[in-house]
Amino acid sequence: MNIDFLTDARSLITLASFVTFAGIIWWAYVSHKPADFNQAAMLPFADGDIGQPAAAEQDGEVRHG
Template identity: 45%
Template structure:
């Protein structure tokens, strides 16, 4: 087995692994139905901003 065929085999393996990872991310996002978790994560960003604004106003 020469270097070129080894490189080609590794390239194919990485392509298959990347595709499987991509399909897994799609499945986790759309099929797993964790909408409550996504809603909580989206609200947490805004809640952190509100908490930081309240803390800054107290120190001024």
């Protein structure tokens, strides 16, 4: 095999990997709405289904723990 061919192949693979990485970063940070991130940030604090009160709150009983 020719060394120039291997160098060119490695360069193309590196370029394709960088473009893929940049695309993933763009998709993760640019294409989503900030409201999606705000909703996801509140998930650890959710006490049931998002947007619906928990069953205990519907009965007027508040449970802690």
